[in-house]
Amino acid sequence: MATLELDGLRKSFGATEVLRQIDLSLVDGEMLVIVGASGCGKSTLLRIVAGLESPSAGRILLDGRDITSVDPAARDIAMVFQNYALYPHMTVFDNMAYGLKIRGLAREDISKRVGDAAALLGLSEFLGRKPRQLSGGQRQRVAMGRAIVREPKLFLFDEPLSNLDATLRVHTRAEIRRLQKRLGVTSLYVTHDQVEAMTLGDRLLVLHQGRSAQFATPMEVFDRPADTYVASFIGAPAMNFLPAVLAGGGAAARLDSGPLLPFADGKREGPDGKALTIGIRPEHIRIDPTGLPFHIDLVEPLGSETLVHGRLAAPGETSLVIRLAGRAPDGEVLTIGFPTEEIHVFDAATGRRLV
DSSP states (O other): OOOEEEEEEEEEETTEEEEEEEEEEEOTTOEEEEEOSTTSSHHHHHHHHHTSSOOSEEEEEETTEEOTTSOGGGSOEEEEOSSOOOOTTSOHHHHHHHHHHHTTOOHHHHHHHHHHHHHHTTOGGGTTSOGGGSOHHHHHHHHHHHHHTTOOSEEEEESTTTTSOHHHHHHHHHHHHHHHHHHTOEEEEEESOHHHHHHHOSEEEEEETTEEEEEEOHHHHHHSOSBHHHHHHSSSSOOEEEEEEEEGGGTEEEETTSOEEEOTTOOOOSOTTOEEEEEEOGGGOEEEEEEEEEEEEEEEEOSSEEEEEEEESSTTOOEEEEEEESOOOSSSEEEEEOOGGGOEEEETTTOBBOO
């Protein structure tokens, strides 16, 4: 069990800066999920913590100890890579037990740890097989088991579920979380999957172009995104955005389509006419007989709910996606409304949330 602190981490490859001033602190036993688009620096950050890359600036503190320049093998960190990194000539048991044997643990202790991890990951019947005799998903579970049996101070997971089928991914995700909470091991988990991010993390670090766009709990990131990037990245389908201007002395927004949307949570600073971006999630848009005409382009029935793609009949024909419970009403045009308590207000110039 350990605390982790990243202090001013930066990383450049030549003239390209891939991480910019990453500062965060994790308490003992916390699970941090690092999420962002491809190329945002997620895996680079994980490799720096593991010691596989050196930062260009900043420090890494594990339990208050500066490990920035410590050899990876001496950091008491276990990492599960995107690829499997298994020894092809060893059995599953030996792959999972190898690190424990190097540390000199007793044979009985090794057998118990490997057996428990194998049962947890559904690998008990494969312990005598070689990696080439396993599917890709089974190999990834072996890699996970190898990290689990070490019981390190810090777990690092680099998209460990990417090669599993959908059903096994859900099961293994839940087991990872249960195991992490039971062992109380501080963990960093990299993923591009929003469901994994929302369900696994005590807190999320949303990376965008190498910088921290937001560092908060999953529900805070969902309910109060710091900027339009975070708002568009977290949530599926993504948040809808509409152009607007500040009105009513800062108490409302006026959409390009004409209607005034009062702010339910107070005034925003700025002159009337200031350019805004209004955000609203697809599930919060309501059918409203007195609302705006919405022309349907595509309907996607999903059984218990329906996604409706279309356009507002307004200047620029703003595209929207609506998530409706059950089936969509018949017809080519709906009238919709935006509940004022559900709208998000962003500065159109900077993309930052206006509070």
